[in-house]
Amino acid sequence: MQPGDLPAVVWGRPQPHICLGQHQSASVELNAAYSDVPIVRRPLGGGGVWVDSDQACVALVAPLDFFPFRSADWYAHALQPMVQVYHEAGLPVTLAAQDIWLHGSKLAGSGAATIGRAGVVGSSFMLDFPIEQFAGRVASPSDGFRQWLIEALRASLTSWSQHASVPDWEWLSMVYRRAANNQFGWRWEQSLLREDERAASDEWRTELIPDHQGSARMVPHGIKINAACYLTERQYDTGWVRVLTQERRVVRVALSVAPGLPETLLASEPDSIAAELATYLDSAAAQLWAQRITETAHFNPEAI
Missing domain, CATH: 3.30.930.10 (Bira Bifunctional Protein; Domain 2)
Known part of the structure; x- marks a missing residue:
């Protein structure tokens, strides 16, 4: 044209x-x-x-x-x-x-x-x-x-x-x-x-x-649901983590190492997540998997 x-x-x-x-x-x-x-x-x-x-x-x-x-x-x-x-x-x-x-x-x-x-x-x-x-x-x-x-x-x-x-x-x-x-x-x-x-x-x-x-997904480890919502799952050597995010929040999470963990998790910072995980994991594991949750979670870059 x-x-x-x-x-x-x-x-x-x-x-x-x-x-x-x-x-x-x-x-x-x-x-x-x-x-x-x-x-x-x-x-x-x-x-x-x-x-x-x-x-x-x-x-x-x-x-x-x-x-x-x-x-x-x-x-x-x-x-x-x-x-x-x-x-x-x-x-x-x-x-x-x-x-x-x-x-x-x-x-x-x-x-x-x-x-x-x-x-x-x-x-x-x-x-x-x-x-x-x-x-x-x-x-x-x-x-x-x-x-x-x-x-x-x-x-x-x-x-x-x-x-x-x-x-x-x-x-x-x-x-x-x-x-x-x-x-x-x-x-x-x-x-x-x-x-x-x-x-x-x-x-x-x-x-x-x-x-x-193309060797990697557009959304690392997952998929975009809409502009505010992403679903991701990542496999580590000792287990997997699955995360659903909405805006800037982690709204749902599952860990293979903590099957009893409630899926609703409103915290988004590693320290806050670790505190919630401490009920189900020892302190070191809680810190490790809190970090892995934040590594796996995906957010809209424009919302960060």
Whole structure:
């Protein structure tokens, strides 16, 4: 794209697949036992997601001069029409960073990238979401990790169908286009991708990092649930530790060496954690495993 070119919105309901972020590797992020759906690596950042026909995927592609100067401001600019669609449906969503939230749960994520001379912001209308199917395909170091993942996803994510009747495709398209008209002053011309446009879409693949170069998970030892919540599990020579964090707090923890430890742990500093562990472990072990909990826990860097 060149400055002044007309933006385009690519819109569709895809077949089921796993979509990884540009810097993720399937070999470390996904469960190798599953090969029933395709794996796609997108030229956008972010984490792995399950994508299927219960999501209306939206990618806004525009010359770079369409977007604000600061890349952090792209999301509020490009996602505003989607926010307006939710509001018109009676869903009081809010936009925080690059995620759309509803009643304290994440309703939709998004990703952004510069591809050539164009900027891209992609997201989706999450009409429904199969939590168990997605969790089963995530690489998990233990059955306990996978069960915590399912529970954390249920507590942290939501979908349109949990709050209102799912709209039809035509309504979504109409209201989105109207909201974008109001936001950007656009006039729409609808079309299908031409064959040459479909062929050109392969060009961005050269910008992707080859999968074999990825040797570590995007979130060390775990997975991002949403911008505020992370689940991690780490194996040490004498046992394992599993940690769920929320904002700047350790909210759930399990240790193989202390099976009787209550999972709810609100402390986040090693000394405070060690004091809580001292009821179940001797002093030296409490200090050691408190340090390992803090080593394993992952927090949003922007919240630190």
